[in-house]
Amino acid sequence: MRQTKPLPTAVQRWVEQLTGPVVAVRDASHDWHRSRVWELTGRGGARWYVKVSPSGKFFTRETRAYRGVVPALGHGRAPHLLDSRADDLALLLTVAPGVPAPGMSLASAEWRSVHSQAGMLCARLHEAGALDARDRAEAAASLAAAADGAEKYLGRAGDRLTEDEQQLVRDYAARLRRVGRVPLGYIHGDNQPRNWLWSEAGLALVDFERTRPAARVQDLVILAVTEWLDHPDREQAFLQSYGRGLTGAERQALRCLSALDAVNCLAWGPDNDHPEVTARGRRTLDRLMKEDRP
Template identity: 45%
Template sequence: MTAQQSPPAPVMAWAERTLGPLAVLRGAAAEPPLGRAWDVVRTGDGARLQVKVALDPDAFTRETFAHRHAVPALGPGAAPRLLATSAAHLALIVTTLPGTPLTRLRLKEATLRTVHWRAGFLLAQLHQAARRTGTAHHDAPTDLPRLADEAARHLGTAGDRLSVDEQKRVMGLADRLRFVGRLPLGYIHGGPLGSSLLWSADAQLALRDFESARFAPAVLDFVDLACGPWAPQPGLRTAFFTGYGRTLGHDEELALHCLTALTAAHRLAEARAAEDKAPRTASRGE
């Protein structure tokens, strides 16, 4: 097996010393792509688990901290359980959860509204868990200026995918983002919620992948959904914030508007970068 198909040998050895003999079911890139993850089954009792290797020490620290101090607030079955960690390998072992990511759900809108209501309720629990974590807040104010600073680089990469007027509009929104008022803070998930929220056949919703979790403006957790399912189906946004327990204030609405535009530019930049890389990859294989 290649490294992508199975955990690195030292990680697998540690996992088996910790849990007993394991068999790898499949290899997959973690979502968001801040590391790698493999589904495994413990041969002794058939328990399905996941072995994760973080991209860097910061991602390992964030996910470990989240599981120990914030994830329990979500309640049983609403998130994977942390079973073991190895700082030496930047590795974690967590339980797996059934379900389909929101990005792949094909449900009637009435059912989707229920899913998004529960998603709002679940995110509110996570955001409020910050009050119990005791985690430092000093980095929270830097998130929005950092994202604004990245806008010019993304526009440069996106190139002619955006017109001159569109580029000016994105840069104007980036500048506005630097000066929004005081925003509500929370312990955010920080990753793409569309792929991290799982809806199961028994109508349960769960949240996974906490490698980006941190104390930050809560509005950052709404951007992925605003750029995805909420755009064509605004009723899903209404259902979400009903479950969340409050609507957005004026400054949060402004921040979300700016962040949505910056995220769109970022995605265009990623698409252009992938296109530019593809021919070079193909030429190496000739």
């Protein structure tokens, strides 16, 4: 059972300077030891979320995203940043409507609607303003940076991969460097249903700590190796609302990135006692090995 995390006293005092007295606190963190999020209730029933970022890098990314990128999603499509406190890496957020989509018993048609709206929101996010020179350079280098990370994750995964599997990952990392030009933009960075809130009002996105300039196709990796692999109709619904199909270069990049995601999962999942992530990596790697090394 996950241990409940207490809200730091200093953070609650800061929040109450902005909201007034907090009468109830609920730990709303993800099932990960570095995730720290709380739902707060004030007098009269007003609610907020406060998040303490895992690192200064994530804090900087998320505060920047809320100020400059997230508004492109539209009213009610994401939380709103009320204030932030760099000393504690804390963000005070409004409550977006809905509950995480995986926690709902949705029918197939409803899941297609969820993915359709996710495609629309991702398009808005990916096109949220022109990239300046610095962001464009970061985005243009993002696939090479992903390829560079392969050896680090292979080292962490160790003997969880066979020699043939390690070589497969290295081959895909090399191929990723040669896919050519792909569309760039601002990506969510952890685009998956656990960060999608579904309600009668539609879909809202949350958790922007990994939002950054990058190749847009990087936002589709988790979906491609989980949701879309078993439900191609959801991919079709997403891309139709996204406004375009993927280019040939993006399709190649997506396959390469899937291999890198697999080794990342097999490095991170066991070390963080996260069987779901571990299983995702193993399933992807087994599939790629079967398709590439029959």
